[in-house]
Amino acid sequence: MYQGQSIRVALLDDGIAELCFDRKDDAINKFDARTVQELKEAGEALARASGVRGLIVTSAKDVFIVGADITEFGASFQRSEEEIAAWAYEANKVFNAIEDLPFPSCTAINGFALGGGFEMALATDYRVMATTAQVGFPEVKLGIIPGFGGTVRFPRLVGADNAIEWIAGGEQNKAEAALKIHAVDAVVPLEKLRDAAIRLVQQAAEGKYDWQARRAQKKGPLKLDAIESMMVFGTAIPFIQGKAGKHYPAPVEAVKSIQKAASKSRDEALKIEGSSFAKMAKTTVADALIGIFLNDQFLKKKAKGYIKAGRKxxxxxxxxxxxxxxxxxxxxxxxxxxxxxxxxxxxxxxxxxxxxxxxxxxxxxxxxxxxxxxxxxxxxxxxxxxxxxxxxxxxxxxxxxxxxxxxxxxxxxxxxxxxxxxxxxxxxxxxxxxxxxxxxxxxxxxxxxxxxxxxxxxxxxxxxxxxxxxxxxxxxxxxxxxxxxxxxxxxxxCPGFLVNRILFPYFGGWSMALRDGADYLQIDKVMESFGWPMGPAYLQDVVGIDTSHHVGDVLAEGYPDRMSNKEFKSALDVMYEHKRYGQKNGVGFYKYQEDKKGKPIKTVDPQTAELIASVQPKGQRDFSEEEIIDRLMLPMIIETVRCLDEGIVETPAEADMGLVYGIGFPPFRGGALKYADTVGMKTILDKCAKYAALGKLYEPTASMKKMASEGRLFFPK
Missing domain, CATH: 3.40.50.720 (NAD(P)-binding Rossmann-like Domain)
Known part of the structure; x- marks a missing residue:
C-alpha cells in the first residue's frame, strides 16, 4: 500500500493493515523531517484504501521509536517562535490524520517508545506493550516539552495527575507502570506482541470494544470540573517549580500547557501545545541541554572507537x-x-x-x-x-x-x-x-x-x-x-590535566575577589544561584583545603604567569595554615557536623570572616552579582580556550563535557565554551578589558579575539 525510506504499509489478512516503522540504514527508528513526511503519505494511503477494517502500528527494529531526531533541532529552532509553533501544528495534523482514520487502530510497543515515539502510540486508539519495553516523555530533560500531542492526548487518557507526573518528570517507565495508569491497554511477552495487537484491532472492528468512545475521549476536553482543576494545577505548579528550580522552565511550562488546554478540543489544545513548545525551543536552556545531549552522543561514538582499537x-x-x-x-x-x-x-x-x-x-x-x-x-x-x-x-x-x-x-x-x-x-x-x-x-x-x-x-x-x-x-x-x-x-x-587546570583559574578569580573585599558567603550564594551545585568556598571544603592547596602549588609552578600563588596571601592559605581542611576534619570555610545518616551538614563559623579579614588589606566592599560572576567565570572561560588552543583536548564538546561531568558545571549553561557562545565573544572581551588590571588571568587569547572579529561560535547553530 505504501513504501518509503522509513515507513511501509501492507495489507494483512482479514482487512487489517500494518504500518511498520523500519528506517533504512539505521539501527533505530526516529522522527526526522523525512519520517514525518512519510507518515503523512502513509496516512493518506490508508485513508484512500478500501477494504481496511483496522490498523496496527509496529516497528521492525529492537526499539519502537526513540523520539525526534535531535540533530535537526539546531536549524529548526533558529526560526521565530511563531514559525516553530506553526511547524508543530502542521506536524500534528499528520498524527491527527492517523488518529482520525475511519477504523480502529492499535500500536504494538516492542521496545523504547520515547517522546515522539510514545506520542505516535498515543495517536492510535489502543496500545499493547511488550513486558520489556519502556515508554515516557524525556523532552523536559532537553529543556523543551512534548510537541506531537503528548500534553493533549496523554492527560485525557490517564488523567491530569498521572500526565503531569510523567511529563514533568521526564523519566522512562516500565510496562507495569504504564498499564497501572492505563497508558497502555495490555502487556504481553514480546513474542506475542504482534498477534495481541492484531487480535485487539479485530475485536474492536467486530464491535467488542467501543473504539470510537476511546477516540472521543482523547479529542474532547479534559474531564475536570473547576474545583478539581484548581486543586490539580494549583498543587502541581508550585510543587514542580520547587523541584525543577528556577533554571529549568520546561516542566512548569508543560503543566501550564496542559492547564490552558484542559477545556479545549484536540485541535485547539494542540495550538496551545505548539505555542508552549516554541516558547521553550527558543530558550538558552534548551539550546544548552540539547547541546549536552549531542555532545554526549559524540563522546559515546568516540568511546566505541576506543573499544574497537583497544584490548579488552x-x-x-x-x-x-x-x-x-x-x-x-x-x-x-x-x-x-x-x-x-x-x-x-x-x-x-x-x-x-x-x-x-x-x-x-x-x-x-x-x-x-x-x-x-x-x-x-x-x-x-x-x-x-x-x-x-x-x-x-x-x-x-x-x-x-x-x-x-x-x-x-x-x-x-x-x-x-x-x-x-x-x-x-x-x-x-x-x-x-x-x-x-x-x-x-x-x-x-x-x-x-x-x-x-x-x-x-x-x-x-x-x-x-x-x-x-x-x-x-x-x-x-x-x-x-x-x-x-x-x-x-x-x-x-599538562599541569592539572584538563578539569583541574580549568577549575583553578576560577578559584584564582575567587581568591582575588576575597582579597579585594568580597564576602565569601555572598560569593557562594551568587555562584549557587548562577547554577553551580556549591559555591567556591563550600567546594574547597569538599575537595579538602590541603588537597586544593597542593594542586594549587602544582599549577602555580606550571603556569606562573597567571596561577602564581606568591603575589598575595590568600584566604585558602590562611585556612591551610590554621589546619582548617574542610569536611575531612570538620572545619574549613564552614563548620561541619554529621546528621543521623552521617552526612556532613555545614554551618557558618564566625571565625571564618575574621580569618579572611586578615588577608583583605583594603577591608570589605560591596560587590554586584555581575562582578562576582564575571571575576570567577572569565578566568575559567579563558583557560578552557587555552586548553583547546594547545590541543590538551581535541574538541569544544570534550572540553565542556569534562566540566559538566567532572565538576558539575551548570548543565543548563552547557559548559564554559557554550556559556561563552551564549554571552557572546565580543561581550566576553569587553568584560576582560574591564578587569585587565587584575593581570594575566583575565587576558583573552588571540583565538578569542579572532573569533569575535569573525563572529564565530564554538558550537555553530
Whole structure:
C-alpha cells in the first residue's frame, strides 16, 4: 500500500493493515523531517484504501521509536517562535490524520517508545506493550516539552495527575507502570506482541470494544470540573517549580500547557501545545541541554572507537585500597570486570572492602540488587597484601598516596611483575604523567586514569597520555573506563590535566575577589544561584583545603604567569595554615557536623570572616552579582580556550563535557565554551578589558579575539 525510506504499509489478512516503522540504514527508528513526511503519505494511503477494517502500528527494529531526531533541532529552532509553533501544528495534523482514520487502530510497543515515539502510540486508539519495553516523555530533560500531542492526548487518557507526573518528570517507565495508569491497554511477552495487537484491532472492528468512545475521549476536553482543576494545577505548579528550580522552565511550562488546554478540543489544545513548545525551543536552556545531549552522543561514538582499537580488559588490579581504591574496585566489579585490590596494610584492605560493601548494601536496600547478586559482585574483588597474581592482569590502576616519589617506587615495582603488554595507569590528579613515566622501562604502556570522587557517582574519567604513551594504551584505558560505565575524555599531559587546570583559574578569580573585599558567603550564594551545585568556598571544603592547596602549588609552578600563588596571601592559605581542611576534619570555610545518616551538614563559623579579614588589606566592599560572576567565570572561560588552543583536548564538546561531568558545571549553561557562545565573544572581551588590571588571568587569547572579529561560535547553530 505504501513504501518509503522509513515507513511501509501492507495489507494483512482479514482487512487489517500494518504500518511498520523500519528506517533504512539505521539501527533505530526516529522522527526526522523525512519520517514525518512519510507518515503523512502513509496516512493518506490508508485513508484512500478500501477494504481496511483496522490498523496496527509496529516497528521492525529492537526499539519502537526513540523520539525526534535531535540533530535537526539546531536549524529548526533558529526560526521565530511563531514559525516553530506553526511547524508543530502542521506536524500534528499528520498524527491527527492517523488518529482520525475511519477504523480502529492499535500500536504494538516492542521496545523504547520515547517522546515522539510514545506520542505516535498515543495517536492510535489502543496500545499493547511488550513486558520489556519502556515508554515516557524525556523532552523536559532537553529543556523543551512534548510537541506531537503528548500534553493533549496523554492527560485525557490517564488523567491530569498521572500526565503531569510523567511529563514533568521526564523519566522512562516500565510496562507495569504504564498499564497501572492505563497508558497502555495490555502487556504481553514480546513474542506475542504482534498477534495481541492484531487480535485487539479485530475485536474492536467486530464491535467488542467501543473504539470510537476511546477516540472521543482523547479529542474532547479534559474531564475536570473547576474545583478539581484548581486543586490539580494549583498543587502541581508550585510543587514542580520547587523541584525543577528556577533554571529549568520546561516542566512548569508543560503543566501550564496542559492547564490552558484542559477545556479545549484536540485541535485547539494542540495550538496551545505548539505555542508552549516554541516558547521553550527558543530558550538558552534548551539550546544548552540539547547541546549536552549531542555532545554526549559524540563522546559515546568516540568511546566505541576506543573499544574497537583497544584490548579488552578481562582482569584488572588496583594498587592502594583507600576510599579511592575501594571505589575503583567496586566500579570495576559491579560492571563485571574482576579486580585485585592490593595494599601494604591489612587495615587499608578492610577499608577498601568496607567501601565496596557499603555501596553494594545501598544497592540491595534500594532493590537494585539481590543479596546474592551483591555477594557475587563482592567476590569479584580480591584483596591481597602481595603481588602473587599480578602476572595475569591486563590493566593496573595505581591509586596510592599523591606523592611522586611513592608513586614512582610503586609503579617500577609493579612493572617488573606484570606481563610486558600490561597497561599501567596512575589515578593522579596533578602529578605529571611524563615525570612518573621516567620510573618505567615501558613508558609506552603508561598513562593517567584520573577518576573523580566519589568514583561510583562521578561520570568522568580523564585519560591522560604522555609523550611516550602508545595509541593502544590510550584506547585500552579509554575502553576500560567505558566498560566501567564511565565517560572517558582523552587529554594531553599538562599541569592539572584538563578539569583541574580549568577549575583553578576560577578559584584564582575567587581568591582575588576575597582579597579585594568580597564576602565569601555572598560569593557562594551568587555562584549557587548562577547554577553551580556549591559555591567556591563550600567546594574547597569538599575537595579538602590541603588537597586544593597542593594542586594549587602544582599549577602555580606550571603556569606562573597567571596561577602564581606568591603575589598575595590568600584566604585558602590562611585556612591551610590554621589546619582548617574542610569536611575531612570538620572545619574549613564552614563548620561541619554529621546528621543521623552521617552526612556532613555545614554551618557558618564566625571565625571564618575574621580569618579572611586578615588577608583583605583594603577591608570589605560591596560587590554586584555581575562582578562576582564575571571575576570567577572569565578566568575559567579563558583557560578552557587555552586548553583547546594547545590541543590538551581535541574538541569544544570534550572540553565542556569534562566540566559538566567532572565538576558539575551548570548543565543548563552547557559548559564554559557554550556559556561563552551564549554571552557572546565580543561581550566576553569587553568584560576582560574591564578587569585587565587584575593581570594575566583575565587576558583573552588571540583565538578569542579572532573569533569575535569573525563572529564565530564554538558550537555553530
Amino acid at each position: 580488559v578481562e582482569q584488572a588490579a588496583v594498587l592502594g585500597a583507600g576510599i579511592m581504591g575501594g571505589g575503583i574496585a567496586y566500579q570495576s566489579a559491579v560492571k563485571g570486570i574482576p579486580i585485585i585490590m592490593k595494599d601494604i596494610a591489612a587495615k587499608a584492605l578492610d577499608l577498601g572492602m568496607g567501601e565496596a560493601n557499603k555501596l553494594l548494601a545501598k544497592q540491595v536496600e534500594r532493590g537494585k540488587l539481590s543479596p546474592e547478586q551483591a555477594g557475587k559482585i563482592l567476590s569479584m574483588i580480591r584483596p591481597t597484601l602481595n603481588y602473587g597474581d599480578f602476572g595475569g592482569v591486563d590493566v593496573v590502576v595505581e591509586a596510592v598516596v599523591e606523592n611522586p616519589k611513592v608513586k614512582k617506587t610503586v609503579l617500577a615495582e609493579v612493572e617488573a611483575l606484570v606481563k610486558p603488554q600490561t597497561i599501567i595507569a596512575s589515578n593522579t590528579s596533578s602529578i605529571s604523567i611524563d615525570e612518573l613515566a621516567t620510573a618505567l622501562k615501558r613508558p609506552e604502556n603508561f598513562l593517567g586514569m584520573h577518576f573523580f570522587n566519589p568514583v561510583h557517582r562521578m561520570p568522568l574519567v580523564e585519560v591522560i597520555y604522555g609523550e611516550k604513551t602508545s595509541k593502544e594504551a590510550i584506547a585500552t584505558i579509554a575502553a576500560y573506563a567505558s566498560a566501567m560505565g564511565k565517560t572517558p575524555i582523552v587529554v594531553k599531559n
